[in-house]
Amino acid sequence: MSRKNVAKRPKLAREGVGGRLHYFVERAFTNIRQNLPVNLLTIGTISLAFLILSLALLIFVNLERVTETWSDRVQVTAYFEGDLSPGDLSTLKARIKAIKGTADIDYVSREEALQRFSGRLKGQEALLEGVSYEILPSSLEIHLKKDNRDSEAVSRYVAQLKKIPLITEVQYGEEWVKRFSHFMNLVRFAGILVAGFIVLAVVFIVANTIKLTIYARKDELELMGLVGATRLFIKVPFLIEGVVQGVVGASVALLVLTGVYLAFLHNADFFFSFNTIEAGLLFLPASHIVALLFGGAALGFLGSLASLKRFISL
Amino acid sequence: MIQLHNVYMSYQGDGAALSNVTLKIAKGEFVFLTGVSGAGKSTLLKLLYGALQPTRGQVVIDGVNVSKLPSSQLPFLRRKVGVVFQDFKLLSNRSVLENVALTLEVLGWGKKDINKRVYHILKQMGLEHKLNSTPLRLSGGEQQRIALARALVNEPKIILADEPTGNLDEESREKVLSILKEANIRGSTVVIATHDRRLIESSHKRLIVLDKGHIVEDSDES
Numbered sequence: 207m208s209r210k211n212v213a214k215r216p217k218l219a220r221e222g223v224g225g226r227l228h229y230f231v232e233r234a235f236t237n238i239r240q241n242l243p244v245n246l247l248t249i250g251t252i253s254l255a256f257l258i259l260s261l262a263l264l265i266f267v268n269l270e271r272v273t274e275t276w277s278d279r280v281q282v283t284a285y286f287e288g289d290l291s292p293g294d295l296s297t298l299k300a301r302i303k304a305i306k307g308t309a310d311i312d313y314v315s316r317e318e319a320l321q322r323f324s325g326r327l328k329g330q331e332a333l334l335e336g337v338s339y340e341i342l343p344s345s346l347e348i349h350l351k352k353d354n355r356d357s358e359a360v361s362r363y364v365a366q367l368k369k370i371p372l373i374t375e376v377q378y379g380e381e382w383v384k385r386f387s388h389f390m391n392l393v394r395f396a397g398i399l400v401a402g403f404i405v406l407a408v409v410f411i412v413a414n415t416i417k418l419t420i421y422a423r424k425d426e427l428e429l430m431g432l433v434g435a436t437r438l439f440i441k442v443p444f445l446i447e448g449v450v451q452g453v454v455g456a457s458v459a460l461l462v463l464t465g466v467y468l469a470f471l472h473n474a475d476f477f478f479s480f481n482t483i484e485a486g487l488l489f490l491p492a493s494h495i496v497a498l499l500f501g502g503a504a505l506g507f508l509g510s511l512a513s514l515k516r517f518i519s520l
Numbered sequence: 521m522i523q524l525h526n527v528y529m530s531y532q533g534d535g536a537a538l539s540n541v542t543l544k545i546a547k548g549e550f551v552f553l554t555g556v557s558g559a560g561k562s563t564l565l566k567l568l569y570g571a572l573q574p575t576r577g578q579v580v581i582d583g584v585n586v587s588k589l590p591s592s593q594l595p596f597l598r599r600k601v602g603v604v605f606q607d608f609k610l611l612s613n614r615s616v617l618e619n620v621a622l623t624l625e626v627l628g629w630g631k632k633d634i635n636k637r638v639y640h641i642l643k644q645m646g647l648e649h650k651l652n653s654t655p656l657r658l659s660g661g662e663q664q665r666i667a668l669a670r671a672l673v674n675e676p677k678i679i680l681a682d683e684p685t686g687n688l689d690e691e692s693r694e695k696v697l698s699i700l701k702e703a704n705i706r707g708s709t710v711v712i713a714t715h716d717r718r719l720i721e722s723s724h725k726r727l728i729v730l731d732k733g734h735i736v737e738d739s740d741e742s
């Protein structure tokens with residue numbers, strides 16, 4: 207049977223992975239352009255969701271910083287009798303350094319202790335007249351690493367410290383540390399709870415928005431199948447579209463957040479009038495920004511994938 | 521090219537839309553399928569492009585048993601079959617050009633070749649000036665010809681047309697028929713489902729009549 211076939215395979219322009227990918231990306235962007243209103247709606251929704259998320263993240267990051275500065279007050283003081291020879295002092299410091307959790311150590315000699323003491327008695331220095339510094343002990347003030355400032359870690363640390371023979375007494379404001387670490391746990395728990403709810407809401411909203419936009423185009427999905435498109439061929443442009451929506455949505459959210467930050471928040475000392483903090487709020491660290499963008503991409507991808515599963519049954 | 525053996529088809533719960541249909545259509549044939557509304561014409565065509573699976577029986581297209589075809593192979597069957605759907609299924613968010621191009625895009629054609637080929641076929645349909653309109657701004661008859669163009673553009677081995685002349689005036693109907701005949705001459709097997717008596721009578725081609733899902737007449741067999 208003679209079949210003069212005009213359509214007999216002209217050169218396929220898209221051989222190879224590169225060519226196909228190029229086609230898919232082009233197709234995805236054409237789709238976005240052709241379905242602009244729906245896409246804008248989706249991107250808008252994603253932006254709003256991510257704005258709430260990133261705002262919560264911003265508050266959380268700053269709260270963390272505040273509590274961190276507070277926790278700098280967690281300090282362990284080790285007292286010993288008399289003054290130590292420089293040699294003894296350095297071996298002692300080395301032993302303390304070896305305990306896990308030590309950040310840095312300050313030596314406070316007896317003279318210094320007296321000076322500090324009289325400093326606190328401003329205007330009543332007369333009380334100290336004739337008092338020799340020898341009645342005061344010398345001490346080492348130890349700062350702990352950030353992860354070792356909750357009450358359990360501190361008491362573990364102190365137990366270690368007490369094993370060192372030269373040290374006669376250890377003080378660390380036990381009550382305060384306990385209350386502080388209790389408060390920290392509360393903040394963390396509330397933070398995780400709130401963050402969890404927000405993330406859940408964001409996932410739910412974004413996934414459903416994407417599902418609706420894909421549902422609006424189920425005719426297209428059906429027809430592609432009917433003209434002989436493989437599942438992959440139908441899906442890939444939609445997945446790229448989802449990733450683009452996610453990344454653009456997250457970017458818009460971050461831009462708005464930056465705007466809000468620059469306009470109101472960066473010098474909002476009133477926000478945390480807790481004295482310890484210098485001034486204003488920090489912006490999100492780069493790692494968080496990257497994570498948000500990746501989160502947007504992943505959410506767009508997975509949202510599209512899950513929705514497509516429901517509509518492509520061929 | 522097309523073979524059906526004792527095919528039964530029933531939609532969930534309903535009675536049989538097709539029952540005991542046995543049918544053979546050879547390569548290069550031109551066949552009309554007719555019958556009253558609800559007789560099962562569209563159902564039969566759907567079996568031929570794998571939109572439905574028969575409840576019982578075998579459907580073999582171009583040597584491939586559709587009822588046993590894994591779903592991953594279905595796209596490759598469909599590339600051999602051009603379908604004009606009764607409801608057109610044109611995408612309203614794409615231009616006429618893009619609608620017709622879809623068939624070729626799926627095959628992996630390059631943009632230049634696609635544009636050339638689509639222009640060519642639209643010219644055949646007398647619609648080359650509508651290249652950039654959207655289907656919603658076309659008349660029913662024009663939409664039908666776009667649907668036809670999309671089915672024919674890759675010169676498939678088999679062409680299935682469900683009421684391809686439903687919305688057309690005398691002149692366009694003749695035009696559509698001659699385009700289908702031309703495709704047939706170039707080697708495509710053509711099956712047309714239609715109510716259109718005049719279309720059938722003016723063509724002198726094989727006629728299969730369905731009634732309540734049974735083949736009640738086949739001009740080839742009598």
Ligand SMILES: Nc1ncnc2c1ncn2[C@@H]1O[C@H](COP(=O)(O)OP(=O)(O)OP(=O)(O)O)[C@@H](O)[C@H]1O
Nearest residue numbers: 531534537555556557558559560561562563564606
């Ligand atoms: N999706 C469906 N679900 C259930 N029943 C269906 C479905 N499609 C068709 N039917 C039934 O199957 C039978 C045959 O329908 P079909 O569409 O094949 O008829 P037809 O001959 O194409 O009619 P028409 O000339 O009106 O297009 C009818 O009784 C119809 O009600």
Ligand SMILES: [Mg+2]
Nearest residue numbers: 561562606682
């Ligand atoms: Mg029908």
